[in-house]
Amino acid sequence: MDRHLTVIIGAGPAGLSAACELGKLKRPTLVLEAQDTVGGLARTESYKGYFFDLGGHRFFTKAKLIELMWRDLLGADFLCRPRLSRIYYNRKFFYYPLRPLNALLGLGFWRSLMIVLSYLRWQLFPHQREETLEQWVTNRFGKRLFETFFKAYTEKVWGLSCSELRAEWAAQRIRGLSLKTAVFSMFAKPTQTIKTLIEEFHYPRLGPGMMWQAAKEKIEREGSVVRLNCKVVAVRRNDRQIESVIISHDGHSEVVEGSAFVSSIPVNEFILKLEPRPPVKVLEAANGLRYRGLLVVCLIINDADLFPDNWIYVHDPEVRVGRIQNYKNWSPDMVPDGTKTSLGMEYFCTPGDALWNLPDAELIELGKRELERIGLALSARVEDAHVIRAPHAYPVYDSEYSKRVAIIREFLDDLENFQTIGRNGLHRYNNQDHAMMTGLLAARNLALGEHNDIWSINTEPEYHEEAALEEKAVEEALARIFTRLDRVAFGLALGSVAGTALFLVTAFLMLKGGDGFARNLQLLRQYFPGYRVTLQGSFIGFIYAFASGFVGGWLFAFLRNAMMFFSMAWLERKAQRGLMRRIFDFL
C-alpha cells in the first residue's frame, strides 16, 4: 500500500479540484473515473465535431479561489458570454421577471388582466399556511401566474405535483434578490456580482469539459494519475478505515490501495459498494435517496439562427421537453459549422421510468416532433441527432431525504480516512463551484490537517470565511441605516440642544451688552411671546426653544421613519420581482 496515495473516486469538478489541490500540496493522487471522459455532470460530450453540455453550466462564483482556478486552467479560452434566457410558452417568448408590454402582447389583454387580478387577490388574501410549493408560489405571484408559468415546468423538472413539493424546500432554496442586495443596489451601482448573474457569465470555449480536461492535464503534469473507464465495484473497509477499492477496467478487476479515500460518486452507490456491508439502517437510508435523471436529445439542425437565447424554458404542458439549450449561443465554437445550429432538448425523468427506457431512436423522434410542435424548427431540418443520459443529475429533496442523509453522514463520519464530496457525494443540489469547494477543502483536510466541515458547504458562499465576515458587516451596516429613529429621544435631543443654544446666546449677549444683535434676536418674540434678551428671557427662551426643538425633532424622526418604511416596501417589491428569475434558474 502506498502510504501517501490518495484515491479519489470520480473525476467530476469536485474530484478533480481535490486532486489539483493535493497536487499543489505535493500529495500524489490517483483519480478513478468510470466514464471515458472527465467532468462528471459537467462533462462535455462531443458528436461529429459538435459539443454538447449537459444542462448548461454557467461558470459563476462568488468564491475568489474558484474564480482564480478557472482562469488559471483556461486562460484566454475562458470566455465571457452574454446571457439571454426566456420562457417559451404558447409559441411566444416571455422575459422573466415579466415585462408588462411583453406579457400583454404574449398573453393577450384578458389573460393579462386576470393574472393581475389574481395577483391582487392573493396579495390581499393569501394562504394562511404555506405548506406546499403551490401555496408558496401562489402567495407571491397569484394563482393564475402560478398555473401559467410555474406549474407545468416545475412538475416536469421534479416529476412531482407542486402540491406534493414542500414549501420549505422553496423557501430554503429559492430566494429573490435579497433585501440586503436590493438595499445595497439603492446606494451603489449594481455590483459586478448582480450584473454577472443577470447579463453575462463565463464559459469555456469548448464547453465545461474543456475546463476539466485542462484540470486532468494539470494533475498529470504534477505527477498524479487520472484513470478513465475504471469503475469502482467494491470498497473494502474495516471498522474505522477504508482499506482499498476494487475497480473494474476492461473486464479485469484490480485492487487499489491508498492511505486516504475521497469519493464524489452518488453517496447511496458508495454505501452499497462497501464490504462488509454497513448496518441495515444505513443501507435503508441509502436505498431511499432518489435522483432525477436528465436526458438530452441533441439535434443538429440545418439552420444558422433559430433563436438568440442561450437556453429557453418550455412551459407548454403538452410537450415533455423542459428546457432547450442552444449551444452556439453559449460559445460559437460549440458547433463546427456556423451555418448549422445544435440544440439540446432536455427531458427530466427518473432513471427506469418509461421515458428513460425509450430507445435512442424513439427519443430522437420525440425530440424532433416536439421541436416542430412548439414551432421552433421543422423536424425536416434536423439532419443528425444524438442522445446523452445522466442518471444522477439532480438529488431529489423529498420529505425524508434530510433524515436519510443524516443517518449516512453519521456512519461515514466514523471512517477516519474517508471524505465524500461533490453534488452527489453529499446529496446536495450544489452548483459546480460549490462542488469544487468541497473538493478543495477535503484536500486541505487531508494534506494540511485542517478541519473543514464539508457537509456545511451549502449553496451559498458562507463557507468562505471572508464572505461570512462581509455578510456580517453588511448586516451591521443595514441595521444602522434602516432601524427606526426614536422620535421622542430625537425630539428631546434636538429640544435640549436648541434650548441650551438659545439660552447661551441670550446670556452671552446680555453679559456682553450692546443692542446690535440683541435687538435682532429679540425679534424672536414674534414667535416666543415674553422672550427678551435678559436673564429671565434666557430661561423663557430655553423653554420655547426646547419645545420647538422637541416638536421639530419628533416630526423629523417621524417623517424619516415613514420614508424609510416606504423605501423598504419598495425594495421588498423589487426583491420579489427578482424572485421569478431565481426560481427558474434554480429549477
Place this chain on the structure above:
Amino acid sequence: MIDEEKRLEQIILTRLARLNAKIHGLVTGMVFGVGLFVATNWLVLKGGKSVGRHLSLLSQFFIGYRVSFLGSLIGFAYAFACGFILGYSIAWMYNWFADKRDGKSK
C-alpha cells in the same frame, strides 16, 4: 439564509437607531460652515450700499468675522465648529435618551 433575512428584518423593525456622534457633528459642521461661506460670498458678490448689514451681526459671536471673502473663510471655521458642537450634542443626547428609553422598554 432565510433565518438571516428574518433576523435582519427583526432587527430593523424592533431595534432603535443609534447615531454616530462624530459623523453627525462633522456633517452638521460642514452644512453650517458651507452655508455661512456661501451666504457671505453671495452677499459680497451681490454688492450694494451696505453689504451684509444683518449677517455681519454674527461678529458679536464670531470675533473677526466680516462680510468679505476673508470673513467668509473665518466664518466657515466658526460655523463649522458651532455646527460640529451642535450636531455632536444632538447625536450624543439622542443616543443617551434612546438608551434610557430602550432600557425602560426591556
